[in-house]
Amino acid sequence: MNEQSSRKPAKKAQSPVRRAQNRREFLRTVGLTAGMVGASLMGLVPVLARTNTRLRPPGAIKHLLNEQEFLAACIKCGQCVQVCPVEAIKLSDLLDGVGVGTPHIEARAQACDFSCDGLQCVLACPTGALAHTIDYPAQSRMGFARLARPHACLARQGKGFKGQARGADFPGKLRYAEVDRWKPIPVADHPYDLDLCDLCVRQCPIEIRIAECAAGTPPSGDPNQCPPRHAIALEPLPGGGKRQGPVVKDGCVGCGVCEMICPAEPAAIVVDIDKTTSIPV
């Protein structure tokens, strides 16, 4: 680094003062290098240690908790954020520990409801971090739903649900095809009146598509949109009566709509990101 003395020995000898200055500059520069590299590695530690993981957008090239490829490929431009009609995708911040500027989804606040039909985030991704190998919602593998708090589930108690699923102040949106085929509306603007709460099944995007296909009207008239398997269903509990419980099926892609819409607080059903359906894409 001390180029004057090491690279050009032929040059006339430096004064002691100049040499001391060069030496100090060299040490300062080494300090700067160590500081900067240290700072950049600080961002790497939580990511490598996987102290924190989040639901990623559909098509993220990851396998369960192994996000190595996804993190390598993401260029952190947020184009996926911009195209999402329900604004489900957020960019991670410094303390999230999942890679500054990488996209994630907070399902309870705003889940991906596939209301774009065509996986717009995947199409927008310039680097293939959201892989272009999937074309339809049923092909995504984001996570897998689990009834985490069965005692809180209204259906299991045989209860119905009346009113706004998440209260009047909840800003989350869903697309209700019967209200507006193209524009998602706030969940708060769409109150329910159900004899038995079946919101997690009723709003499941996979189940909605299956119903549309059964009615002969798949999204965009494209039969490829039809999911091959069910994702969730209400099944009677032993003991009979009105009580029923949601059962997650292996068609579940982990989009998180059930977690978002669940009126129990905290949600009775959640999406795990360390598990996906065993059916390969």
Next chain:
Amino acid sequence: MSYVVDSFKQLIGLTLERPTPEQQSPEVREIYLAKSKERLGKKQLHAIEDAHAATRKRHKWRRRRWTTLIVINLLFVVSYHFDVQLVEGAMTASRVVGFHFADLNAALQVMLAYKHVVRNLLIGTATVLVLWWLVGGRTFCSWCCPYHLLAEWAEALHLKLAARHWARDIKFHRGVRPVFYVIFAVLTAASGYTVFETISPTGIVSRALIYGPGLALLWVAALLLFEIFVSRRAWCRYICPIGITYGVVGLFSPVRVQYNVRSCHHEGDCRKVCLVPHVLDITIKGRARKAQVEVAADCTRCGLCVDVCPTGSLTYKVKGLETML
């Protein structure tokens, strides 16, 4: 060819040697000889500077450049918030009216980390490469990078404080920038994670503008404070690998700043305003090899020297294009 070699040497932090008289053209030797005979006094120099400072030309290029930089960054913001789809994405990668653009350095990092290149990224990178080759390489830094503008404002504050001895300007060895370049490349390839992007103020500021502020801005604030109180323009001068990436593109770019020895008074104002003053060492009396010299590729083509020069000895030029800008 010597332009490319000399420019590259400066990019990696080497200092060019003072030319011997044999290395200088007869024309430039004659100019220097004539200048040594008729020296201008301090009073005359100041009078010329003051006359220039009073004109509207004094900040002509800075005005144009700041306008461009702000408009480009606002296009990102407006495109998202009003859904006009002109420039979608952020500075690291975007779609400009549908066409893929990818920042060269961010794309290189992703390629090193992912070790696989999808076609869209290749298209975006090639488009940006051609674009910045056309307009001057490090033109990206001064005409586009949102951190550059913040750093310029911080620099103005730094100069005010330094004049009162409230701030220092610690110098580092410029050779550390290519060292950072290699370290970040190796770290990225080895860890499979775009390490530099974590601390890149360009990406952080661009995303903060578009998607809203976050805690990552604290890092940018720390960098700015370092530049204000400790070391002038430290990030751009000593650290940022984006500058080297675009500097390499600039080696072959036709857009350059040209220095004319004959009209120069060698008072050194240009080097005082310059982000990379080593590229203007040629304006020191006796350093130029020819009567007209093109400023090396580490130059960000910001035009501050063009603005400050009271004699018009520094001008933009497009190589191969006869008309001056």
